[in-house]
Amino acid sequence: MTSLPADRLLITVAPTGAETAKADCPQLPTTPEELARTAVECREAGAAMIHIHVRDHDHQPTLDGVLLKEWVAAVRESTDLVVQLSTGGSVHDPLEERLKVLDAAPDSCSLTMGTTNFGDDVFMNPWPFVQDLYQLSQERGVVPEFELFDLGQVHALRRLLGRYGLPHGGKVHCDLVMGVPGGMDGTADALVASVAALPPETTSWSATGIGRSTLAVALAALSKGGHLRVGMEDVLTLAKGVPVERNAQLVERAAELGRLAQRTPMTPDEARVLLGLA
Template structure:
């Protein structure tokens, strides 16, 4: 089973004394997570002073270079999520309000085209999210999908709700995303797929036969959904993007602690933790 570690995310900084947001800290958390058994590191970046989510190319460059300087094997999976958030104006519902962040495909992929990581996430949902609407319409995602493939990067298709699987089928049919693209199921967001066994089974049954997939839950659902994914033949994701707790009331010391717990669950359920080389083979990535 592949373990992905999402080390920082883009939500507001939680109340945790060791939450990483400076580039050097994010990179070190990634390196420690890889040492603990994560084959894939999912990367967001933040402002080094405020901790607010960043879309600055230099921040991505610094984090990726710091990781690669010390580990050139671990699989880097960089976000393309920022730039799809629309907030409605209270004065005029036809206009955007404060907090809207809508980018062109070129802007959303600027760091991907520059850094060419092994993988990048591709959110394909259009739904209520983050107090507004995440908008990922067909023309935008089709363009992004072709640009990602042209750059030699493997997209991971992030599915938040049931209609995303139908959309993914259409994207595959017109070659906007590759037929062998891996999927991740995001369970437990308020208006998306619930963090239940039934939702994960449903999700697994909607994707192409033989596709690689990862199932994970947010917040308190992180480890229960990791166990469910393993039992259903999927891979798992852990990390501070999804939860800062090992169990109710007990903060995880760092991302590596969460990876260790994920690896324990993998082994307790009779499976093995994939090495980076094995993960690359599963995903069709170059060694």
């Protein structure tokens, strides 16, 4: 479905997220300077795309337009990584503010295909919002990554593509987000079922294992020919009692798992071909 060799592996790094407090995890990158350093380290370790949640000057999650542009610029000035902004923000962000994320002109954006119980909170993605965000991404030339938290969202993607056609660039890239309390299990069985149900238009997919499901999901994804997303947004330990000190450690581990599966980490230029950005 692409012109890339079949052995190429897209590694996306999600370095910050919106849930973990800086006070609880001082090594979390929560400033543009910290993000730029993280981007350089992760690029060297094998990442090709970076998924960004922005923090304000008090290290709190924000969708402030000026800061979004500042963080995007920080990555672009330091690396050639594909820049993907989260349109999820935090679970408390209003829908109208989340649409404005595309004003920062990222290469890619996350697009979650439905509402999900997210621990004790609710991650709101009602169908009218999903449609609005998708059409806006088409108008702005931003490539969406469809984030799928359960099988219902996989089927919703079929509905969306059937109604509005292909994304900008013509490629359909999905990320299976697994192991969130309230979403699908972080298991090989859940991954296989989700991959089997993906729309025929799908050209590539990755998987994200949250918390203790990280390694199980990564190994299952590699065995099915998928790609990987890793980072401190999703897991804060390398093993029980062993904290992650740098996002690059998680990228390095993903790259090593890929090599064991005879997969070679993509360059950002190759990722752009995969995603329809080239």
